[in-house]
Amino acid sequence: MEKAVVWFSEGTKEQKALLGGKGANLAEMTNLGLPVPQGFIVPATICLTYLEEQVLPEAIIKQVKAAIEELAVRRNKTFGGLQSPLLVSVRSGAKFSMPGMMDTILNLGLNDETVQGLAQQTGDPVFAYDCYRRLIQMYGDVVKGVAKEHFEAYLTDYKKQQNYASDQMMTGNDWQMICRVFQSIYMEHTQEAFPQDPFQQLLAAITAVFRSWNNPRAKTYRSLHRIPDDLGTAVTIQEMVFGNSGINSGTGVAFTRNPATGEPGLFGEFLVCAQGEDVVAGIRTPQPIQALAQQHPMIYQELKQLAEGLEDHYQDMQDIEFTIDDGQLFVLQTRNGKRTAAAAAQIATDMVAEGRITIRQALDRITPEMIDQLLHPLFAPEALQQAKAFAQGLPASPGAASGHVYFTAEAAEKASRTGEKVLLLRQETSPEDIEGMVVSEAIITARGGMTSHAAVVARGLGVCCVVGCEALSVDVFLKQARCGELLIEEGDVLSVDGSTGKLYQGQLPMTSVQERVLLDQLLTWAQAQADLKVYANAETKNDIEAALAFGAAGIGLARTEHMFFGEARLWKMREVILAETKAERLAALAEIKAYQKADFKEMLQAAQGKKCTIRLLDPPLHEFLPHEHERLEMARRSQKSLAVIERRIDELQEVNPMMGHRGSRLGLSYPEIYEMQTAAICEAAVELRQQGVEVEAAILLPLISLPAELQVLKETLTQVIAQAEATLQQPLRIEIGMMIETPRACLIAGECAEDAAFFSFGTNDLTQMTFGFSRDDAGSFIQAYLQSGILQEDPYQHLDQAGVGTLMRQAIAGVRDRQPEHSIGVCGEVGSDPYSIAFLREIGIDYVSCSPYRIPAAWLAIAQSAPIIEEASVSTR
């Protein structure tokens, strides 16, 4: 016979699929000997039977009937009787919690008779009839679909007529009247009387829960979250206890440690003579849990011991719901408590110190989002609750900031010099905005995706950033932006939440930046557990120093293009591009070389002897070209005619610059540029060594698609290095590696294994070309795809395993086949994505490289996904 009833005492917390999360938890607590109101569960298997047969088989009904009667007997009550009537709650509970499922029904078992019994027993008709009207309302709503509003509207009218300011003023008679009216409202909408048979109530509630498994909202939710449809839901039936049955009663929530700070010791609040709903309703202000120690020291002690026991049992900070029914303590729920990042870090480290959990367990309790929160300032949660965002874009770089808004990099920079806190708001940013971006507290763009220029630079800078905020329309000329009716003018104060993508007017208060001590402890642990290395994408002194402070193993990607965008350099670079003879070009490059050498010295010095991988110039040349209004100036500087300048600019325009004349293609067309960069690296390295500074430089060639591209460039650069070595009479040991950024590079990586000393996947470009999704343009339809479920995940945030991942796997196999020891890394955005790291390990990546402020999360994710290693200190329980 199918088992239709599982008593709490028969289950364990592992049986979530059968008993639902809620039921399994109640079972566990019951077996721990905790004071849990008794009850039983109709398991999820019965749901499937019901859904298939469309009726509840007699055999099952019999078991449920026997169970509810058994419960009444155990509790010395009667179900549907006048004497000590047994009331129960009925709740749904699936393996995964799921919005859209049926809600709770409380007080089931009341009818026109038993309510009188309850009133007599408690001596409190207000309480009894309030319970009854709640049952009618909840049952009508969740079992029969009679909208709550029909009941609420009447109640509101009634109180108005009686001049009652609140429910507190309702008398027993009032509630009794309300019960009658509610029953007629119920009848009006259902064409049947409110059921007086408690067992009929119970069966209807159970089948309503079962049916709700297939309601459209639940189905959509499952489909979106890939939860199987054939799990079904369980139903938990539990005796009611009442925190609102007098001054010896109450209800509350207790945390075993402070969820905001992690401080040990019971933390929470309670309300005397109240039910759970009252706490949520916020009508009365709860008391801190310590007040219970004064008012009911015995109960407080009992609660404290119980809480400690639960924390011991679950080995984590618990969030406990309790009710005191006429001096008797009951636990209704316990779960791992939600906590702030600071608390999480504190609790995890404390619990390791207390010998409760292993270091690995401690790390497993920290989420990447928590790391972000530990790193970045946030808006105060209270302030956020009250504030209303006027727009929302993509959360491109976490943190929070307020400041005065400016619409050009120049204006932002100028304002910042006066000490003003500035925000930069642009249609989209370009490399020339860099100086304005550096001084801004936050960067906002109306266009662009998570890997747009603004997003990438902001993450690099650790600056909060919101991109693709399409509701904004920016007018640089008028120095204003519109967002619907809202007009934003230069200097206006805005607040930007880079973790949610929300924008607010005015200044919001902040929480303070968390102490770095805990973070450093966690980082140290994570690094010890990590089996992949984390390198940094960084090129400025500040970034490199930040990266090393976060434990970067070296610099995996130092881009050189940003270095060309300073005012003086940019004009020189333009001369390089516009040069008509090699002599002209070499002359301009010679001047740039001096800058580059200084840059490389600073970079290599900051890297403190760790490997510093410098990628040669990558972007299309036209990114460096003078704008419309700069052409005359360009003509003047280069002593060329305007016509020549314009012709050359025209020639360099490209239809699809991302797949155009860039990367190593440039290096092959203009060998002088890469030769200059390589020579500058060599000279910088030698000069530093002469000063006693340790240096390990490596060169990375971007956008290789053909083995011959690599071979030709390698030969050229090796000659430059050899020349430098000869001139400087020093071995330089500069390795040359290649980026794998195009699908073809993946397919021919093996062929390149002899020539490239190491490899680095550029997953952004690779994703772009594998899908044919332009990073700059795909924002709009990728969002639509995510919403409609065509895409489950943004491939620029989480590595696309089926597509890009397959190509990467092929590339790695090709390389390992010939050169098993070659180092292979990932320097794209997904390299630091916790959800991608297990896959990257599986396919054989040696290291990831990411922007400095993502390094801690990357270490953590690697540690969390690493195979568990034996530890000296293990859990004591």
Next chain:
Amino acid sequence: MEKAVVWFSEGTKEQKALLGGKGANLAEMTNLGLPVPQGFIVPATICLTYLEEQVLPEAIIKQVKAAIEELAVRRNKTFGGLQSPLLVSVRSGAKFSMPGMMDTILNLGLNDETVQGLAQQTGDPVFAYDCYRRLIQMYGDVVKGVAKEHFEAYLTDYKKQQNYASDQMMTGNDWQMICRVFQSIYMEHTQEAFPQDPFQQLLAAITAVFRSWNNPRAKTYRSLHRIPDDLGTAVTIQEMVFGNSGINSGTGVAFTRNPATGEPGLFGEFLVCAQGEDVVAGIRTPQPIQALAQQHPMIYQELKQLAEGLEDHYQDMQDIEFTIDDGQLFVLQTRNGKRTAAAAAQIATDMVAEGRITIRQALDRITPEMIDQLLHPLFAPEALQQAKAFAQGLPASPGAASGHVYFTAEAAEKASRTGEKVLLLRQETSPEDIEGMVVSEAIITARGGMTSHAAVVARGLGVCCVVGCEALSVDVFLKQARCGELLIEEGDVLSVDGSTGKLYQGQLPMTSVQERVLLDQLLTWAQAQADLKVYANAETKNDIEAALAFGAAGIGLARTEHMFFGEARLWKMREVILAETKAERLAALAEIKAYQKADFKEMLQAAQGKKCTIRLLDPPLHEFLPHEHERLEMARRSQKSLAVIERRIDELQEVNPMMGHRGSRLGLSYPEIYEMQTAAICEAAVELRQQGVEVEAAILLPLISLPAELQVLKETLTQVIAQAEATLQQPLRIEIGMMIETPRACLIAGECAEDAAFFSFGTNDLTQMTFGFSRDDAGSFIQAYLQSGILQEDPYQHLDQAGVGTLMRQAIAGVRDRQPEHSIGVCGEVGSDPYSIAFLREIGIDYVSCSPYRIPAAWLAIAQSAPIIEEASVSTR
């Protein structure tokens, strides 16, 4: 002992690797009993020995010495003797003919003594000393590297001093004098005397040939053509015969059939008393070969029989070099004769008729270029020789045309209406130029590559086209173009050669278009042999008719975007795009639907019941947007404000449109568009069937990268089809297939096999994304890559097997794994590329689809690469 000498009588034509092409051929002819001057070959193996040991081993020298003495004995001459001195030619000869290798040395064996013997024997000192001075000069040049100019300069001076107008006026004494001076020139440059020992001459010449195998030019050539370095070259040593030894002597060239027309019968020309060089020098005008019949009927008969024998033997038209030495006929060389396309077709079909060769052999003798020539008019070869091109671009579509140049599509169209022949010259073309392109004799662009818009459309139209002619700078406003100093103005007459990419001023005379009869015969044969099908990329009535005339198995790709570019439709399409509500969009689409339906009816009718695969709208929406000057008009037509129009245009701009919001991505964002197109196809199909017209329509979804894109669109379109079927009460049997155009599509093709009814590779887009080479922009660096050898082949012309091919292989494996019977085709440019077809067959492609004028070449290439099938009619010899 290593065999160092192979007599002509010991070899065969198959031994090219050992004996070199020339030597093997002479051996073959010798064994056929033809009058070949006797000789022997030092085989290529000896070359390798020499190159390794750096000297010629004694054993080898002995064999050569014995052989030359044996030759003298056989010919009753003496080598180095005064009586009947034996003179020989020494020639290099490798398996593959190779520029940069050592040239011929004639008359070897002469010295200060033997020259007197020769003068006596022939009674012609002029001849004898002329031979001697030639030896000194050639030997000096090719063995010792003394530049020819040193000798020539002196000879020129000498003649000037003597007031000789030409060599004919030189006397024996003059040449004797010259020989002395040449010897001193030789000595001056080599610090040694001209060798008087003929055997020393011979050994030096042989080793010089061997060394030339490794000269830089030969090495580069081998590297470029992937010829192995370890083949070596043979040396042919052959007795001299002299066509210049009197009026009973002569030299000439004979073809066994007319190389221009293919007409049977001996064809060629000869010169009395002349050596081969004199024919080439062009000093005297040769006589037609038929004159020989009058002058030397016996020799003519002998030559005729000999020629017939050679054609019989080689089973192909022969190009024969002969010399008559004092009434005796010698054959010096025979080879398959070069021929025009028309001759090739004529000869091949004739030879099948004559039972000499199989149909497959006939097909194998036709090159794809010949097919192009048969299809397209050409400039007369004489005219081309004299004309000087002023610029050269990429030969994007073959054929030749002259006409008046115009710089806008409108101007071209207007001029064409007056009956003028027009050429369209643009910076680059866009879809809006289509009406001007259709009326043009030829299209020229200054920018763009072989797969640019202009190139693709021109090939589709079968119109001659030159693209990427970067020397041109076009000024549409001034209606002129510049090319260096040359100014081209509207209306100027130019001539365009689409087969070479060259541009000429003025009008060049044309050859006539070849008869289609031969082509049709070849096509019929090719189709019978072909094991893959050829479909057409075509959408207009004209194109479809042309395609069917070339034997297309159906329409593999009918693009729908061209249909939106007509004047009235374009404005409507713009309304669709600019619509702010779905209702507005549907209203505009309803009008477009009427056009589309008419288009589809015309298309399906023209396809005559063959499968017609219609690809739904593909390009980015912004391609349809109004230009700067059309925005006001747009505002007026759509009754929107200019600001709204401009905002929407801004929104639709993309940085990398090729990887942007296009293809199925559009179909998902604007489902109304694909629904409209599908409904139009359904209605067109039904109406035609009601008229008794057979129809087989299929739908192709562009740019799929995710299985869900396909699934969602398929579901939507299947509903539209089902609705149409219900309304029209007819089954429509419209299959839905998908394009494989992105690397990711290759990787997930297997997952799509249940949902897509068929697949079509878009190799242009696939190549673009696999390399990251934007088709629009890569022209410049791809050219540079080809020149520097980084790329061996343009991947847009010949499929990139290592990259794109690998992905295609994976895709096909994925599909076949689940749906072995699904049809998989290629509709990119490389589908019709002869060099790619064997690979496409190997990876399992079922069909290729190409523009109509490439269909014949595609059929041919498929037939040529197909496994040979048994034929009823086989070669008779």
